[in-house]
Amino acid sequence: MTAEAPPLLQVRGITKEYPGVRALGGVDFDVRAAEVHCLLGPNGAGKSTLIKCVSGVVAPTDGEILVDGEPLPTGEPSESLARGVATIYQELDLVADLTVAESIFLGHEPRRAGLLNRDHMRDRTKALLERLDHGDIPPDAHVRTLRPAAQQVVSIARALSHNARLLILDEPSAILDDHEIDTLFKVVRRLQEEGVGMIYISHRLDEISRIGNRVTVLVDGKTVVSGLPADTPPSELVLHMVGRRVEQLFPERAVPRKDEVVLEVRDLSRAPDVQPASFVVHAGEVLGIGGLVGAGRTELVRLIYGLEQPDTGEVLVDGRRLPRGRAAAAIAAGLGMAPEDRKSQGLLLDWDLTRNVSLADLGSYVRGVLINGRSERKAAAEQLRALNTKPDDPDRLARELSGGNQQKVVLARWLMRNCRVLIFDEPTRGVDVGAKQEIYRLISELAKTGIAVVMVSSETEELLGLSSRILVMREGAIVAELDGATTDEVELLSHAVAHTDTSPILEEAP
Amino acid sequence: MTAPTAARRRIPALPFGAGRAELQEYALVGVVALLLIAGAILEPDTFLTSDNMLNVLRQASIVGVVAIGMTFVIATAGIDLSVGSMVAAAGVLGGQFADSGSLMFVLGAFAMGVLLGGVNAAAIAYGRVVPFIATLAMFTMARGLALWISDKTPVSIFNLDFVRWFGTGEIVGIPSAIFVFLGVTAIGWMLLNRTRYGRYVVAVGGNREAARIAGVKVQRIIFSVYVLSGICCAIAAILLCGRLSSASPVAGNLLELDAIAAVVIGGTALSGGRATIVGTFLGVLTFALIFNLLTIMNLAVEIQQVTKGVIILVAVLIQRKQN
Numbered sequence: 001m002t003a004e005a006p007p008l009l010q011v012r013g014i015t016k017e018y019p020g021v022r023a024l025g026g027v028d029f030d031v032r033a034a035e036v037h038c039l040l041g042p043n044g045a046g047k048s049t050l051i052k053c054v055s056g057v058v059a060p061t062d063g064e065i066l067v068d069g070e071p072l073p074t075g076e077p078s079e080s081l082a083r084g085v086a087t088i089y090q091e092l093d094l095v096a097d098l099t100v101a102e103s104i105f106l107g108h109e110p111r112r113a114g115l116l117n118r119d120h121m122r123d124r125t126k127a128l129l130e131r132l133d134h135g136d137i138p139p140d141a142h143v144r145t146l147r148p149a150a151q152q153v154v155s156i157a158r159a160l161s162h163n164a165r166l167l168i169l170d171e172p173s174a175i176l177d178d179h180e181i182d183t184l185f186k187v188v189r190r191l192q193e194e195g196v197g198m199i200y201i202s203h204r205l206d207e208i209s210r211i212g213n214r215v216t217v218l219v220d221g222k223t224v225v226s227g228l229p230a231d232t233p234p235s236e237l238v239l240h241m242v243g244r245r246v247e248q249l250f251p252e253r254a255v256p257r258k259d260e261v262v263l264e265v266r267d268l269s270r271a272p273d274v275q276p277a278s279f280v281v282h283a284g285e286v287l288g289i290g291g292l293v294g295a296g297r298t299e300l301v302r303l304i305y306g307l308e309q310p311d312t313g314e315v316l317v318d319g320r321r322l323p324r325g326r327a328a329a330a331i332a333a334g335l336g337m338a339p340e341d342r343k344s345q346g347l348l349l350d351w352d353l354t355r356n357v358s359l360a361d362l363g364s365y366v367r368g369v370l371i372n373g374r375s376e377r378k379a380a381a382e383q384l385r386a387l388n389t390k391p392d393d394p395d396r397l398a399r400e401l402s403g404g405n406q407q408k409v410v411l412a413r414w415l416m417r418n419c420r421v422l423i424f425d426e427p428t429r430g431v432d433v434g435a436k437q438e439i440y441r442l443i444s445e446l447a448k449t450g451i452a453v454v455m456v457s458s459e460t461e462e463l464l465g466l467s468s469r470i471l472v473m474r475e476g477a478i479v480a481e482l483d484g485a486t487t488d489e490v491e492l493l494s495h496a497v498a499h500t501d502t503s504p505i506l507e508e509a510p
Numbered sequence: 511m512t513a514p515t516a517a518r519r520r521i522p523a524l525p526f527g528a529g530r531a532e533l534q535e536y537a538l539v540g541v542v543a544l545l546l547i548a549g550a551i552l553e554p555d556t557f558l559t560s561d562n563m564l565n566v567l568r569q570a571s572i573v574g575v576v577a578i579g580m581t582f583v584i585a586t587a588g589i590d591l592s593v594g595s596m597v598a599a600a601g602v603l604g605g606q607f608a609d610s611g612s613l614m615f616v617l618g619a620f621a622m623g624v625l626l627g628g629v630n631a632a633a634i635a636y637g638r639v640v641p642f643i644a645t646l647a648m649f650t651m652a653r654g655l656a657l658w659i660s661d662k663t664p665v666s667i668f669n670l671d672f673v674r675w676f677g678t679g680e681i682v683g684i685p686s687a688i689f690v691f692l693g694v695t696a697i698g699w700m701l702l703n704r705t706r707y708g709r710y711v712v713a714v715g716g717n718r719e720a721a722r723i724a725g726v727k728v729q730r731i732i733f734s735v736y737v738l739s740g741i742c743c744a745i746a747a748i749l750l751c752g753r754l755s756s757a758s759p760v761a762g763n764l765l766e767l768d769a770i771a772a773v774v775i776g777g778t779a780l781s782g783g784r785a786t787i788v789g790t791f792l793g794v795l796t797f798a799l800i801f802n803l804l805t806i807m808n809l810a811v812e813i814q815q816v817t818k819g820v821i822i823l824v825a826v827l828i829q830r831k832q833n
Contacts, residue, residue: 307722331725339723346723348716350783359713360724362706370704413724 006069007032008166008197009054009085014063016049016221019402021430023049025221026063031166031197036188038208038230039201041218042241042460047201050218051168054199055087056080067166086159087168090175094151096144101125103143104158128157131194132187149180156187167191168199173207174294185211203292205234205497217241238493250440250465253485254447256285261319262452263421265304268313273299275477276312281421281452286443288467288484289456291496296476297456298340301423304454305337306330317420331360334420338410338427340456342403346410349399353389354380356398356409361416383412388438404428404435411442422446424455428462440466460489472496535777537828538792545799553806562802564685570798571691572597572746572753574791577769578698579742581790582735584773585702586715587782588634588641590739593746594765595652596626598758600747602656604673605665605757612672615751619744626652627740635733645736649766656759664758667751677752687749694745699787711735715782771818772797775825796821 011029015022024046031037041047052058054065059075066072067083094103101121102109110117110124125139134153143151152172159167169188173181188198188211200212208215212230216223217240224240260283269276273296281287289297303310309325316322317333339345347356357380358365365376377394384392389408391401398409407427414422427443428436443466447453457463463470467484472495480495549557556562576593583590603622607614626648633644667673679686702708713721714731722728746765751757774780775796776789797818804814 305723327722328725328727337723339720344717345719348713348720348783350716351713355709359709359721359726362709366706370700371706371709373704 005033006066008035008068009199010066010069011050011054012064012066014050014053014060014065016046016053016058017061018430021403023221024053024060027218027221027223028226029216029223030227031199033165033197034192034195035213036192036198036200036211036230037227038212038215039199039218040205040208040215040237040241042458045218046221047218048170049221051087051170051199051201054080055085055168081162084163084165085168086162086164086166088152088155088159088170088172090170090172094143094154097142099140099142100129100137100146100154101139103154104128104161106158108161124161125157128160129153131160131190132157133190134187147180148175149183152176152184153187156191160191164196166197166199168201170201171203172200173202173204181207203497205237208234208237235490238490241493249437249461251444253466254284254286254444254453254468256282256468257450258282260284260450262317263304263454264316264319266314266316268300268303268310268315270299270303270308270311273476274303274310275475277478278313279471279478279481281454283450283452284447285468286447286453286455286466286484288463288470289454289473290458290460290463290470290492291473293458295473295496297473298425299476300473301337301425301454301456304330305335305423331417334418335423336360336414336417336419336421337423338407338414338425340425340429342406342410342430347398347406350397352395352397353384353401353409354394357383357394357412357416360413364416379416380412383415384409387412387415387442402435403430404439407431407435407439408442411439415446419451421452421454424453424457426457427455428457428459436462460492463492464489535786535789535792538776538789538796541796542792542799545796545803549799549803549806553803556806557803562806564688566795566798566802567688567691568685569802570794571685571687572749573765573768573772573797574691574794575694575742575746575749576739576765577772577790577794578694578787579735579739580769580773581698581776581778581785581787582702582711583641583739584715584770584778584780585711585782585785586732586735587718587780588715588732588735589645589770589780590630590736591642591645591766592626592630592648592652593739593743593769594762595649595656596623596740596743597747597750597762597765598656598760599626599652599659600744601751601757601761602660602665602759604747604751605667606659608665608667608670608757612670615667615670615673616748619747619751620741623740623742623744623747624737625740626655627737627743630740631733631736634736635729653759660757660759662759664756666756668755670752673748673752674755675752676748677750677754687753690745690749694742695787695791702785702787707731707734712783712785715779715785717783768797771822775822793825 007030009031011027014024014027016024027050039047049058053060053074056075056077056079064071065074067085072083073079098106104125105121110120122139126135129135129137132153137150137153143154172184176184191198202208209231214227215230215232216226217237219241261280262283263281266278267276268274277300291297302308304315306322306325306327306329314321317335320333322333323329343349354377358376362371365372381392381394384394387408389405398406401409424443427439431439440462443453455466464484470482470484470487470492471478472480472482472492474496482491546558580590580593600619600622604615604619607618630645630648633639634641676686676690681689710726710731713726714728718728750761772793773790776786776793778785778789800817801814804817
């Protein structure tokens with residue numbers, strides 16, 4: 001190490017804590033020049049947080065980041081950019097109405113005598129795109145007219161216009177089809193030849209050996225293995241991702257009452273997110289829905305709940321058909337939902353807990369036309385206490401509670417009604433371990449009372465620990481139905497991950 | 511959380527359970543008190559007399575009624591720029607029936623208010639037009655309609671004693687317009703704070719998606735607030751026409767700005783999710799007192815305008831600090 005030049009990027013002991021959650025717990029990581037270092041890990045492992053620390057969007061709680069052996073001031077995106085660190089985010093952040101050239105030079109437009117120098121901008125754009133072997137993209141085309149892969153190339157060109165030497169690619173292949181991925185890989189190899197170092201994040205295991213030099217696996221904010229050669233067999237990588245099981249986090253598995261179908265979904269679809277889906281959920285059952293982020297799980301439950309208009313199909317609760325695309329009717333029929341993002345979809349953060357809890361069941365407190373505030377507050381307080389919410393003071397504002405307790409507030413809302421079906425979308429996202437255990441116990445107890453529970457989760461562990469059955473989704477379709485008690489994480493992941501080690505693409509790999 | 515937030519939370523509930531009282535309502539009570547004291551000192555003979563105070567309230571009643579409707583609109587994170595024009599159009603349509611008596615005038619005014627408010631509502635709730643644009647369109651349409659129907663001339667309604675009573679009549683020495691204003695305020699308060707409907711209105715403004723997932727029929731709620739605003743405009747038209755004994759197509763000019771200003775300094779958040787009728791009432795009162803005091807002091811209109819602008823800016827800055 002002393003003899004050779006320091007690595008392009010060194011991350012030492014990076015820690016990031018959010019209130020109640022430790023996103024990163026001392027991560028070490030490095031990237032050399034002309035190297036593609038793949039970063040792998042389940043959803044919520046801390047990959048995004050790690051790259052945000054490196055790109056300066058987020059300031060780590062502890063640890064240091066070195067670029068060319070010199071410390072990088074943290075939490076300053078402009079500093080990272082100035083040192084040649086550029087990020088291509090998963091959601092392309094181009095302005096659709098700008099032209100290609102304008103997008104690339106947005107914020108650092110070449111100027112002459114204070115005016116935009118359009119000719120120069122166009123010439124440099126041409127040169128950058130040619131460097132990426134994409135001279136065919138016209139500099140004056142509007143970004144919105146380009147295909148996703150071409151937009152990605154423009155994003156990369158923008159990074160290069162900042163003289164990037166370290167490029168972070170956050171799941172770049174997620175939005176591309178196979179042919180476009182080939183295009184992307186050509187660009188990556190080209191940059192590699194020029195000596196650019198890259199962090200490549202992907203869920204597609206097969207890509208790692210195709211494009212990477214080394215691979216690091218991140219789980220629960222810690223590096224499980226770091227710097228393995230990229231040709232490590234995918235099955236071994238999956239084992240690293242799965243890690244060890246936490247013991248006794250889960251209550252007794254719910255036993256479905258097979259003779260009592262509560263929820264029935266028939267051929268429900270909405271292009272392009274959800275392919276026709278059919279299944280039933282029994283009373284007392286916890287039906288898990290697994291798959292990767294973007295596999296269409298949330299879209300499917302939103303269809304069931306009537307938040308979107310389906311293209312085809314129908315939903316029945318206790319044998320009665322729900323009107324299509326009407327959430328209020330679904331709720332009246334006994335559905336309830338704890339959405340994926342509590343803050344933006346679940347709660348009114350500036351409201352007190354009472355009003356958050358009573359929102360779906362206000363009718364119960366109306367006497368004549370007026371709400372009886374006292375009985376409303378009392379009922380909310382009782383429900384919050386029953387769920388062991390902390391604090392259980394119904395006058396507190398929702399925003400002041402931790403993630404786990406906010407989830408209990410959402411849950412309390414539905415327990416005020418006699419729900420038949422409860423849909424949980426990522427029930428423990430942003431929830432610490434202790435509260436997780438409580439939420440698992442609650443879900444299990446609810447099922448025991450005869451409620452049909454549908455649980456979307458990206459955490460393989462909780463799917464396996466709680467579900468009676470698990471449906472696995474991939475690219476909008478239900479691809480497998482597994483028995484929660486007998487399946488394991490390898491089986492689940494192998495259905496969820498596109499192109500596993502048996503896929504033909506791996507064999508074509510160079 | 512920070513200390514100020516905690517302190518705000520500890521403020522006890524208002525009597526008869528008004529819920530959490532906002533700092534801003536208290537602050538505005540202070541402003542109103544300050545204005546009263548200042549007036550009493552500057553113009554001891556005229557300002558703090560019961561005659562003048564009733565005058566202030568009567569002058570406030572027209573913009574006040576409109577502002578109550580506007581509070582509901584803004585609570586859903588919307589805006590209604592068309593209220594001034596709707597007041598004129600409602601009055602003018604009522605005026606067309608001046609020969610058929612007061613009841614027909616009132617019905618005509620309400621019909622116009624509901625119709626125009628309904629067009630706003632349909633465009634915004636179901637046509638998904640941004641409230642600013644939809645009501646801007648109505649701002650010019652309703653004014654044009656008022657001019658068209660009336661053939662650009664005010665209609666005398668001097669024969670309609672009942673309508674005129676709303677503008678000039680008194681009950682036990684108190685102008686009847688004040689009763690209307692207080693009544694609308696009280697109903698608005700009940701509706702917003704004590705009914706399921708009011709709760710849903712604020713929920714839609716605070717977090718539309720969360721409200722939807724909790725079963726609120728969001729589109730319907732949004733529709734309703736613009737109709738409500740139209741109805742308030744009809745009431746205001748009756749007060750205004752009664753006061754002037756005529757229905758003028760140019761009435762209510764710039765009323766939308768006064769109403770929005772009163773709602774905003776009252777503490778209702780333009781971003782939705784937080785609404786206070788008491789605040790709107792105090793906001794209306796604040797502007798009315800300033801106008802009255804400066805008029806008594808013989809200060810020019812331009813000074814009044816500057817003062818009003820400064821107050822709006824300061825109030826909104828306070829609101830931002832609070833959040």
